[in-house]
Amino acid sequence: MLMLTQRLNSATEISVNFTLFLTAEERTRTRYRFETPEGQSLYLRLPRGTILNDGDLLQSQTGEVVVKIAAKPEPVLTITSSNPLSLLRAAYHLGNRHVPLELTPHYLRLSPDPVLQAMLNQLGVEVKPEIVPFQPEIGAYHHHS
Known part of the structure; x- marks a missing residue:
């Protein structure tokens, strides 16, 4: 070993x-x-x-x-919107739930969750299931070693 x-x-x-x-x-x-x-x-x-x-x-x-x-590619939900404020609003609501989230200027990505997917659909953003590498943001208080 x-x-x-x-x-x-x-x-x-x-x-x-x-x-x-x-x-x-x-x-x-x-x-x-x-x-x-x-x-x-x-x-x-x-x-x-x-x-x-x-x-x-x-x-x-x-x-x-x-x-x-x-x-490794894994199941995720990719969130996009043509309206930057809608994407920002989705990030805010997901952040309040403390879920691991990948942030980019053009999309958000999180692990599949039917409750969160329903919330995101209500917010009016596009939610697409995919299988891709997931690289969530490291917490603000985490010290990188």
Whole structure:
């Protein structure tokens, strides 16, 4: 079993041994066991509170193996509107519910939820189910390690 314990600077040109595709929730886990498509066991052991991002590099304890983290496509709801104020209003209401939310100037994205989807439909924004990588905003009080 290979233990991943250290985050590397992504800007460094390093040879990657594996790419690990993880959902948004899986990228918040600091202690977790994964299987590579090749059948190798990887054990994640990172400082508590670490949130992994698409493109992050992790190194094994011995330094000989480097794993790249990739955002795995997963079911989401993508919210769009031709009216910027409607999109802003949707972000406000979703923020009040403290749901993980991906924010961009052109769309919002969240995990599927029928209650929230009904609320968004009432707000008059377009809601489209998709399967794409989900990269929610990191909380304002989270210190990136």
